[in-house]
Amino acid sequence: MSFIELKNITKTFNGVEVLKDLNVNIEEGSVLGILGRSGSGKSVLINMLRGTKEYKPDSGEMIFNIAVCNNCLHVELPSKVGESCNCGGKLEVKTVDFWNADRKDFAEIRKRIAIMLQRNFALYEREAVIENVLRAMEGGEYKENLYKALDLLEMVQMSHRITHVARDLSGGEKQRVVLARQMAKEPMLFLADEPTGTLDPQTAEYLHQTLINGVKNKGITMVITSHWPEVMNKLADQVIWLDKGEIIEKGPANQVVKNFLDTVPLPKKVDDVEYGGSVIEIENVEKHYYSIERGVIKAVDGVDLNIKQSEIFGIVGLSGSGKTTLSRMLIGLTEPSGGEIKIKLGDDWIDMIQKGPIGRGRVIPYISLLHQEYSLYPYRSVLENLTESISLNLPAEFAKMKAIHTLNAVGFDDEHAATILNKKPNELSGGERHRVAIAQVLIKEPNIVILDEPTGTMDPITRVQVTDSILKAREELEQTFIIISHDMDFVIDVCDTTALMRGGKILKIGEPEDIVKELTPEEEEKMLN
Template identity: 70%
Template sequence: MSFIEVRNVTKTFKGVDVLKNVSMTIDEGTVLGILGRSGAGKSVLIQMLRGMKDYKPDQGQIIYNIAFCPDCIRVETPSQAGQKCSCGCEFQAMSVDFWNCDRILFAAIKRRISIMLQRTFALYEDDTVIDNVLKAIHDHDEEESISIAIDLLEMAQMTHRITHIARDLSGGEKQRVVLARQMAKEPMIFLADEPTGTLDPKTAELIHEALLDGVKNKGKTMIISSHWPEVMKKLSDQVIWLEKGEIIEQGNPTKIVKKFLQQVPLPEKGEVFKTGGPIIKMENVKKHYYSIERGVVKAVDGINLTVDESEIFGVVGLSGAGKTTLSRILYGLTEPSTGNIQVKLGETWIDMTQKGPYGRGRVKPYLGILHQEYSLYPHRNVLGNLTEAISLELPAEFAKMKAIYVLKAVGFDETYATTILNKYPDELSSGERHRVALAQVLIKEPKIIILDEPTGTMDPITRVQVTDSIIKARDELNQTFLIISHDMDFVLDVCDKAALMRGGKILKQGNPKTIIQDLTPTEKKKMLTKG
């Protein structure tokens, strides 16, 4: 039964078409996958289906075929037409032009749509896990609500954190609570925009299994965008391939994914790079803190780590392993509880635990960091974010040339890079903002670069371009990289060495292929072994 009809939709932002004459039909109970490069229009289409402000189509229509109760104004899926509503009235079949209907009907439909967004954890940070889920449950008494909440948290495999405060959770755990919250709303449509882009493979697999059990297998209608080919094949009934705002292919997930991946180039493989001597030394570094709910938390627990000059070193591990805390300690954003941290500057070793201009202040100008929760200056355009906003004072024409060069390095073609220089962050897609944030780090050419999930929102083609740019930067500028990543293919392609973290400790170090085999799901282990 036809549920959602997208008819000749076009959406323009500041003269640029981000969706161009898009048409498709989504049947009730099916899962539509949206595949495409960063900036292709995936998130715009999902936000439009959700009814988010500023995403009204400039041309075309979004039609929802629904069952509507005229008495209590409840909205249900079209198959419920003719059935009795809980108020006693009968549901009536209705076709609604979503963006041109009255406000009451618009709000009624919007309430029945749940959404999971990339890098956004919509939780009450000071509430417990179960309270976060309970606040999303309506029309049930207290006992029923608690039972439903527990079932949903069990589905999301979060019952072990049921009384923990949300702010104490790792990113992967937060995303699983978000899933439980959105399912608690009993939606008729579930939207997921890159829900596992920044998660480690095992946590991502938990989310995918929960989406399979809680949404797809229960016959709910879902629309999901992802750059993980496995997600498209595993969860989708049909796939559309968006390219520069247009649907260029649609149909069978396996066939569409295969054609999409055929255009992904292999990373450039140069000669084995000869690294220098040690440039970073961390000895017995610990970061312990106290949580009322969890007691003593050992975020980093006795780390010993050495990174050589010009080495690309990866740190992998499940969500909550302590990887981000480790990177923040190295940069000086988080004070270690104990331990010794040394960074070599020229021929001098600097104590990074010592504050002030004679301690880590001497090294800071030579360090760059891309945070997992990166942010750009919202009131500066892209050129401003890459120059004045980070105190990079350059002549106007040279600043523009350098900005275009570094934007090309992170996956933009030259024509588009020139176009976006005058755009502001809110005019870019999430993946484009991520790449600009990476460019913001690279443009200052720091000696040591710390990247926390640098490819989390990137499509496979952009990921290869970023891989090549990191290797090129290392080869040409003698830069050293410490990379925190859940992207196993990226770690294999770019890193010289890797370390596996678990429970705040480094369990082993060595060849990235060997390290990753201890982390990835069974199927990928077999694939890596065969490779």
């Protein structure tokens, strides 16, 4: 049964058409996958389906075929026509042009739409996990809602964290709580924009299976964007491939995904690399937390690392294994419970545990970190984000040249880079914002670059471009990189050495291909997909 019909949808931002004459039919209970490069219009379409004000189409119709109770205006799926509403009224058929509907119809439909956005955890950071899920529920008895929330958290495999404060969760754990919150709304349309882009393969697989069991198998209509081929193959009934706002192919997932991946180039390979001496030495570093429920939690437990100049060093492991905590201690954002962290600057070794200008304050200006939950200055242009906002004060023309050069390094061609310089971050796609954030890290030409999940929301073509840009930066600037990633294909392509981290400990250090051999067969299959 036809649920949503997009008819000749067009959307323009600053004179540039980002969606061009789109025609798509979404059946009730089906899953539509949207594939395409960063900036192709995927996130714009997702936000338009959500009813986000700034994404109202310039022309065309977005038709919702629904069942509506004329007593209370409650909205249901079209298959519910003729059934009784909870208020005692009867559900009757109605066709609504979503963006041209009256305010009541628009609001009632929008209430029945849930969304998971890329790299946006949208949680009440100071409240417990269970409280976050309960907040998403409307009406009902508290006890009934509590049991429902516990069931949802068990389904997303977060029942062991119900009393934890949201801000203390790992990125993967936060994303699972977001999913539980969205499912608590009992939506009739579920939108997911790169929901597993920053998760390790095992956690991503949990989330994919939860989407299958909790959304697809329950007949909830879903629209999902993802760069993971297996996500499209497992979840989507049909896939559309967007390129510069136009549908260039539509059909079964396996066919469209194969044709899309055929356009992805292979990354360049570097065989012989000459390293300098050691620049990072970590000895027996620990970070312990105390929890009333669980006692002492060893987030990082006796880690030793030695990283050389110009080395690209990868750290892989599941969510919660301690990777991000280790990186935060390295740059001085989290105080270790014990151990030593030293970084070489010139001929001097700097103690990163010592505070102040003669301690870590001396070396921090030469280290750049891309957080997993990166953020750009929302009210500054891309050019300002790459220059004065990060205290990089340059003559105007040189600033523009340097910004374009750095944007080239993360996959923008000259024309595309020039067109986004004066845009605000909210005018960019998720993938474009991600690449600008990496450019913001690289533009200062730091000695050491730490990238936490740098490829999470990138399409495969951009991922290859970023791989090449990291290799080029290492060659030209002799930069040292620490890359925290769940993307084993990316780690194999770009890293010289890789450490496998699990339970706060380093289990093995070696070449990326050797680290893969340490995984179980099931883990290996997931990490290399």
